[in-house]
Amino acid sequence: MKPVLLAVDWGTSSLRGALLDAQGQLITDRAFARGILSVSPGGFAAAFDECFGDWLRHTPDLLCLMAGMVGSRQGWQEAPYCACPAGFEDIAAHLAWVQPGRIAIVPGLSCERPGLAGDALLARVPDVMRGEETQVFGALGTLGLSQARLVLPGTHSKWVRVQAGRIVEFTTCMTGEVFALLRQHSILARTLPAEDAALNAAAFTSAVQLALGSPSLLQTAFSTRTLSLFEKMNPSQLASHLSGLVIGEELRAQQLSAGEQVVLIGSAGLTERYQLALAQCGVACLSPGAQVTWAGLHAIAKTLRTA
Amino acid sequence: MKPVLLAVDWGTSSLRGALLDAQGQLITDRAFARGILSVSPGGFAAAFDECFGDWLRHTPDLLCLMAGMVGSRQGWQEAPYCACPAGFEDIAAHLAWVQPGRIAIVPGLSCERPGLAGDALLARVPDVMRGEETQVFGALGTLGLSQARLVLPGTHSKWVRVQAGRIVEFTTCMTGEVFALLRQHSILARTLPAEDAALNAAAFTSAVQLALGSPSLLQTAFSTRTLSLFEKMNPSQLASHLSGLVIGEELRAQQLSAGEQVVLIGSAGLTERYQLALAQCGVACLSPGAQVTWAGLHAIAKTLRTA
Numbered sequence: 298m299k300p301v302l303l304a305v306d307w308g309t310s311s312l313r314g315a316l317l318d319a320q321g322q323l324i325t326d327r328a329f330a331r332g333i334l335s336v337s338p339g340g341f342a343a344a345f346d347e348c349f350g351d352w353l354r355h356t357p358d359l360l361c362l363m364a365g366m367v368g369s370r371q372g373w374q375e376a377p378y379c380a381c382p383a384g385f386e387d388i389a390a391h392l393a394w395v396q397p398g399r400i401a402i403v404p405g406l407s408c409e410r411p412g413l414a415g416d417a418l419l420a421r422v423p424d425v426m427r428g429e430e431t432q433v434f435g436a437l438g439t440l441g442l443s444q445a446r447l448v449l450p451g452t453h454s455k456w457v458r459v460q461a462g463r464i465v466e467f468t469t470c471m472t473g474e475v476f477a478l479l480r481q482h483s484i485l486a487r488t489l490p491a492e493d494a495a496l497n498a499a500a501f502t503s504a505v506q507l508a509l510g511s512p513s514l515l516q517t518a519f520s521t522r523t524l525s526l527f528e529k530m531n532p533s534q535l536a537s538h539l540s541g542l543v544i545g546e547e548l549r550a551q552q553l554s555a556g557e558q559v560v561l562i563g564s565a566g567l568t569e570r571y572q573l574a575l576a577q578c579g580v581a582c583l584s585p586g587a588q589v590t591w592a593g594l595h596a597i598a599k600t601l602r603t604a
Numbered sequence: 605m606k607p608v609l610l611a612v613d614w615g616t617s618s619l620r621g622a623l624l625d626a627q628g629q630l631i632t633d634r635a636f637a638r639g640i641l642s643v644s645p646g647g648f649a650a651a652f653d654e655c656f657g658d659w660l661r662h663t664p665d666l667l668c669l670m671a672g673m674v675g676s677r678q679g680w681q682e683a684p685y686c687a688c689p690a691g692f693e694d695i696a697a698h699l700a701w702v703q704p705g706r707i708a709i710v711p712g713l714s715c716e717r718p719g720l721a722g723d724a725l726l727a728r729v730p731d732v733m734r735g736e737e738t739q740v741f742g743a744l745g746t747l748g749l750s751q752a753r754l755v756l757p758g759t760h761s762k763w764v765r766v767q768a769g770r771i772v773e774f775t776t777c778m779t780g781e782v783f784a785l786l787r788q789h790s791i792l793a794r795t796l797p798a799e800d801a802a803l804n805a806a807a808f809t810s811a812v813q814l815a816l817g818s819p820s821l822l823q824t825a826f827s828t829r830t831l832s833l834f835e836k837m838n839p840s841q842l843a844s845h846l847s848g849l850v851i852g853e854e855l856r857a858q859q860l861s862a863g864e865q866v867v868l869i870g871s872a873g874l875t876e877r878y879q880l881a882l883a884q885c886g887v888a889c890l891s892p893g894a895q896v897t898w899a900g901l902h903a904i905a906k907t908l909r910t911a
Contacts (some may be wrong), residue, residue: 356798362777362817375694398834404899407834412827413813416814417825418806418809418831419810422824422831423624423830423834424826424830425830425833456632468823469823469827471822474790475822477824478782478786478790479782479790480721482789483742483785484778499725500725503720503723503725506720507719507720507723507729510720512854514821515778516776516777516857517729518782519777519778524725524726524730526730526732527714529730530725547817547820550818550820550823601909
């Protein structure tokens with residue numbers, strides 16, 4: 298298999314790269330703990346060369362496409378956001394070329410949601426994504442969908458609405474980050490065991506249900522402490538309880554309807570939790586698999602070859 | 605004025621004491637950065653003596669009553685919770701005596717709210733307070749009320765319902781702690797100025813309104829970053845915006861009705877914010893003043909003298 302594309306996912310805290318052939322098949326891949334926060338300004342070319350230089354020298358006509366925070370102001374080169382509604386063609390047509398014809402960054406997306414009608418500051422609320430747009434279009438291509446609701450769980454979960462093949466709106470939920478802050482830095486950290494136990498599905502789903510029927514995480518979170526204080530919950534269940542409260546809160550905010558279908562894009566561990574939680578809402582999941590970033594970048598590379 | 609009571613408020617992070625006369629008038633007071641977390645187990649008697657020993661030696665028949673986390677498992681001596689519904693007489697009758705007849709700790713309260721009907725783990729959700737019960741009964745006495753809804757904003761805000769002079773139910777909201785975590789430790793900390801500017805009332809009240817109309821803080825919080833990214837909000841407004849989002853979320857969760865009245869017990873800075881925020885809900889505030897802990901402890905001391 299001859300490599301034609303170096304697909305790179307360069308995020309805040311990690312860097313992954315894969316060699317793909319003309320059909321988009323994975324030849325080999327690499328991962329590094331070299332997220333953009335670990336690279337000093339001006340150091341991106343050197344870091345890139347260190348991680349992937351041998352591949353580029355070995356295949357001189359290799360194209361490289363990158364997605365993620367590498368295109369932010371703190372990254373290698375800023376790739377200005379495409380405004381929603383935005384389709385696959387929009388991001389493919391607005392690559393930011395780091396080396397013309399050779400290395401390019403896929404732009405992120407911005408959207409504006411209705412906020413507070415008539416308010417001077419908050420009439421419209423902006424939102425942004427970088428990297429998820431490539432995963433979304435990769436997933437839509439893999440699943441053959443042009444209309445969907447998608448969730449990409451993580452530090453900052455994204456909920457995305459696609460109509461007629463275009464991302465019309467999306468919302469960021471700070472779910473993963475709020476869980477980590479409560480888990481590690483709040484008073485609840487004193488109650489929770491230092492080491493994460495395996496997911497306790499019963500404690501997790503009960504907490505999801507509690508969150509779905511409660512008005513706010515601000516109110517439910519303290520139960521992690523009091524259930525422990527009164528020994529109503531086993532220490533090994535507490536982290537699953539808190540996780541269920543936070544993910545349940547995220548789902549409540551989405552106002553999902555039973556019978557809906559959601560495309561779920563995430564790591565294996567998060568996918569398990571979100572499948573369990575979405576099942577509590579009567580929502581079924583479609584999973585496009587783990588390689589949606591590579592699928593999205595391969596699809597963009599094809600547009601360049603046929604242009 | 606002859607001191608008859610040493611009233612002490614010993615919390616997690618601070619220690620305050622006041623000498624009161626037989627009418628409950630304040631003679632003098634002291635404050636120390638000696639919260640219970642700074643005292644090692646077994647070190648409470650020495651810390652107490654260091655701070656107030658001279659007062660006790662000067663007035664040998666002085667009674668000392670303490671409220672707050674000093675009565676927790678991590679405190680000087682555990683004062684078991686009184687279960688709600690609980691009235692003033694219940695806490696006055698269940699003091700935990702550290703030195704019989706001389707130094708006592710007021711018990712905190714526990715309650716159980718309906719949680720997830722029929723669930724093995726979460727059918728009832730417990731909650732606890734320590735110190736706030738004394739403030740609540742002090743405030744009710746000061747204002748002459750036997751029925752009220754009260755809010756005690758702070759790291760862990762308490763919302764309290766009083767009927768026929770008894771606390772029937774209360775709820776803890778982790779408002780202040782979640783604000784501090786987002787302010788100092790989340791991605792939003794990178795956007796927010798390091799120093800807190802004065803409250804920007806316009807940004808604060810707009811954010812309260814946005815939160816009142818939104819399903820979850822998990823969804824609204826990220827706007828603190830995006831409004832800054834697109835320069836739609838001045839850096840000096842951002843902390844007020846985030847504060848409004850968090851406090852607005854707390855109020856939304858209370859399902860307040862316009863025309864309601866709430867008793868507001870808190871520091872001057874928080875009282876200003878909560879008055880502004882509650883006004884957005886059409887809710888009026890009654891303020892019992894700052895010395896409600898002293899009023900509550902004085903009322904308990906009176907029951908001991910007349911017993």
